[in-house]
Amino acid sequence: MYSQIVKGLLPILLLIIAGCSTTPTSFSDEPGQTPGVIPGFQYSIDKTTHVRLWVQNSYRVTVAVLVDEVKTPGNYYASVPLTDLSGRRLTEGMYTYHIKTQYQSSSGVFYLHK
Numbered sequence: 050m051y052s053q054i055v056k057g058l059l060p061i062l063l064l065i066i067a068g069c070s071t072t073p074t075s076f077s078d079e080p081g082q083t084p085g086v087i088p089g090f091q092y093s094i095d096k097t098t099h100v101r102l103w104v105q106n107s108y109r110v111t112v113a114v115l116v117d118e119v120k121t122p123g124n125y126y127a128s129v130p131l132t133d134l135s136g137r138r139l140t141e142g143m144y145t146y147h148i149k150t151q152y153q154s155s156s157g158v159f160y161l162h163k
Contacts, residue, residue, distance in 0.1 A: 089129040090146065094120045098150045102127055105145045112139060 090102060102116040112134060115127035131139055139161055147156040 089127045101149045
C-alpha cells in the first residue's frame with residue numbers, strides 16, 4: 050500500500066491562479082483512511098468558474114480527472130484514487146497535477162512513494 054505522497058524538490062506548493070488555489074496533501078497509512086484512496090488536493094475558489102483538476106504520469110498520460118465542473122466560491126477537496134482511468138494500479142513515480150479555470154492554469158509535481 051502506498052504510504053505517502055512526497056512533493057517534488059520544492060517545499061509544499063501553494064498555487065494561486067485567478068481566484069483558485071490548491072495544495073497537495075500528504076498521505077499516511079492511518080487507521081480510518083478510505084482504502085484505495087490517497088488524500089489529494091484542497092483548493093479554494095473565489096468566484097464561480099469551471100474548474101478542471103487532473104493528474105498525469107511521467108509520460109504525460111492523464112491517469113485521473115479529479116474535477117471537471119463548474120464550482121461556486123468555497124473550499125473543496127479532491128481525492129486521488131490508487132488506480133488510473135483504466136483501472137490499473139498507479140505505480141511509484143513522479144506525477145504532475147494540473148488545475149485550470151476559465152481564467153488561468155497552473156501545475157505542480159508530486160512523487161508517489163510506496
